[in-house]
Amino acid sequence: MQKPIPIKNPTPHKNYTVDIANINKIPIVSKLLNIICQNTGMGFAAIARVTEDKWIACASKDQISFGIKPGDELPVETTICSQVRQQDQPVFIDNVATNTTYAKHPIPEMYGFLSYISVPLYKKDGSFFGTICAIDKKAAKIDTEEIRGMFQLYAELLGFHLEVIEEKDKAEAKLTEEKHIAELREQFIGILGHDLKNPIATTRMSAEILMKFSKEDIVKRNAALIKSTSIRMEGLIDNLLDFARGRLGEGIKLRKTKDFKKLENTLEQVINEVKTTTPDQEIKSNIEIKNPVNCDPDRIAQLCANLLGNAVTHGSPGKPIELRAACINGEFRLEITNKGIKIPKQVREKLFEPFYRLEGDEPQKGLGLGLYIASQIALAHEGNINVTSTDKETVFSFVMPTHN
Numbered sequence: 001m002q003k004p005i006p007i008k009n010p011t012p013h014k015n016y017t018v019d020i021a022n023i024n025k026i027p028i029v030s031k032l033l034n035i036i037c038q039n040t041g042m043g044f045a046a047i048a049r050v051t052e053d054k055w056i057a058c059a060s061k062d063q064i065s066f067g068i069k070p071g072d073e074l075p076v077e078t079t080i081c082s083q084v085r086q087q088d089q090p091v092f093i094d095n096v097a098t099n100t101t102y103a104k105h106p107i108p109e110m111y112g113f114l115s116y117i118s119v120p121l122y123k124k125d126g127s128f129f130g131t132i133c134a135i136d137k138k139a140a141k142i143d144t145e146e147i148r149g150m151f152q153l154y155a156e157l158l159g160f161h162l163e164v165i166e167e168k169d170k171a172e173a174k175l176t177e178e179k180h181i182a183e184l185r186e187q188f189i190g191i192l193g194h195d196l197k198n199p200i201a202t203t204r205m206s207a208e209i210l211m212k213f214s215k216e217d218i219v220k221r222n223a224a225l226i227k228s229t230s231i232r233m234e235g236l237i238d239n240l241l242d243f244a245r246g247r248l249g250e251g252i253k254l255r256k257t258k259d260f261k262k263l264e265n266t267l268e269q270v271i272n273e274v275k276t277t278t279p280d281q282e283i284k285s286n287i288e289i290k291n292p293v294n295c296d297p298d299r300i301a302q303l304c305a306n307l308l309g310n311a312v313t314h315g316s317p318g319k320p321i322e323l324r325a326a327c328i329n330g331e332f333r334l335e336i337t338n339k340g341i342k343i344p345k346q347v348r349e350k351l352f353e354p355f356y357r358l359e360g361d362e363p364q365k366g367l368g369l370g371l372y373i374a375s376q377i378a379l380a381h382e383g384n385i386n387v388t389s390t391d392k393e394t395v396f397s398f399v400m401p402t403h404n
Contacts, residue, residue: 016056019049019129020070022169023058026161032154033061040147042115042136044068047158050081050130058130066135080107081118081131090119092148095139115140119151124163132158197237204230228277235305239369242376243354252380254299258292260327266301267325267334274308281312282320291327293402295381303377304334306370307385307396311338314394327402332383334398343389351387374398 023029029047036045043064049056055076057068068074076082080091093099093116096108108116117134132155134142203226210223242252264287271285304323311321315338322337343351352375355368371385378385383400 016049016054018169020056020058022162022165023047023049023158024070025165026158028157028161029059030061032158033059036132036134036151036154037061037063039150040115040117040134040136040142041140042117042134042142044136045132045134047121047132048081048130050076050079050085050128052076052085055079055081064137078107078110080116081133084118084120084131085128088120090117090148090151092117092143094141094143097139111135113137115142117142117147117151119155121155122159123166124159129159129162197234200230200233200237204234224276231273231277235309235370238302239306239373242373243369252299252376254296254380256294256296258294259297260289260291260293263293263295263297263300264289264325266297267304267323270301270305270308271323274305274312278312280317281315283308283323284320285323285325287323287325289325289327289332291402293327293332293400294404295332295400299377299380300334303374303398304336306374307334307336307398309370310396311336311340311394314338315340330402332400332402335395337393337395339393342391343387343394348387348389352385 033045033047037043044060044062044066046060046068047058049058053076055074057070057072057074059070060068062068084091093102093108093114096102096105096114096116102108102116108114113135115134115136115138118131119133121129121132123129132151207223207227207230211220211227214220214223267287268285271283275281275283308321308323315321319339322335324333324335324337326333352371354372375385378398378400381400382404383398386397386399388395388397
């Protein structure tokens with residue numbers, strides 16, 4: 001070569017480093033460049049990333065000491081590849097000296113080549129990536145139908161491989177992100193399950209001690225308030241835990257037993273706790289479970305607590321809430337009735353969606369997860385929850401088989 005090539009060796013921008021790496025991840029690149037040199041008789045072949053202001057070698061085969069290696073950068077305005085990018089047309093030059101367009105062009109003189117090829121390389125999405133190019137200081141018979149077809153085929157093949165590699169990289173990045181999110185969720189569950197529930201349990205126990213041993217009415221009233229608040233906080237945490245586990249794919253875990261007495265006692269406990277937190281709300285209950293029910297009593301209690309909490313929130317003040325639980329014709333049925341305003345059909349269809357809350361004049365308490373968690377507990381028991389609502393009353397009915 002007559003003149004030194006104006007090569008720059010900066011640290012490539014991160015995006016171009018990725019482009020260089022992606023080209024070199026293609027297993028056929030080295031063989032492809034060898035074949036180009038063999039079939040054209042040219043001594044230098046390369047794949048370049050070409051942008052409006054950059055020409056960067058991604059891979060190269062240099063048998064003539066042209067002096068450009070992967071990562072090297074040329075001033076883009078001194079390359080014919082820039083013209084290829086702008087005009088969207090390949091360039092094939094057998095001999096610069098006899099070519100009417102390039103015989104007196106400054107770029108061949110600058111780099112000292114006589115034969116030249118540059119073919120545009122596109123990604124599968126149609127975006128321009130760069131060029132496949134070849135150079136030699138001697139003339140070569142390359143502007144043929146066979147050579148043009150070969151380069152077109154190679155450009156399409158590289159475009160396909162680039163798409164596969166980029167999609168794989170995106171999938172791996174997404175997987176890494178999902179793993180990170182999963183770790184954060186597990187930490188979140190750990191915080192809820194341990195770091196929050198333990199102090200709340202301690203708070204509740206301390207309130208119960210104050211209620212039992214204090215002789216001052218004001219202390220007892222405030223202790224009762226602390227207890228009721230801690231019970232509500234425990235319910236919120238339980239719902240969040242179940243929601244998070246459900247999103248992690250674990251679903252609702254069940255510990256089934258056929259001890260129907262335990263189920264009855266657990267439901268009575270739920271009713272008593274709701275009465276503690278809402279002493280002004282009358283709750284009428286009729287629980288007659290005389291047959292074994294294959295279920296998780298604690299989960300059924302959680303379902304019941306969520307349905308009762310919903311009834312308390314949306315029922316008419318001063319009117320009783322009715323709870324019935326019984327085994328009928330091989331099914332366990334739990335019904336909770338309140339005298340609230342009729343729920344429109346379009347609202348009933350969304351009640352069991354996560355984070356859905358009824359709109360009203362006052363801000364609603366809670367996260368909007370109670371009914372969703374209740375529906376998931378019902379589903380885990382191979383049951384379902386139905387809602388009927390009229391101008392007189394609203395009834396939530398949970399039904400499941402006693403043997404499942």
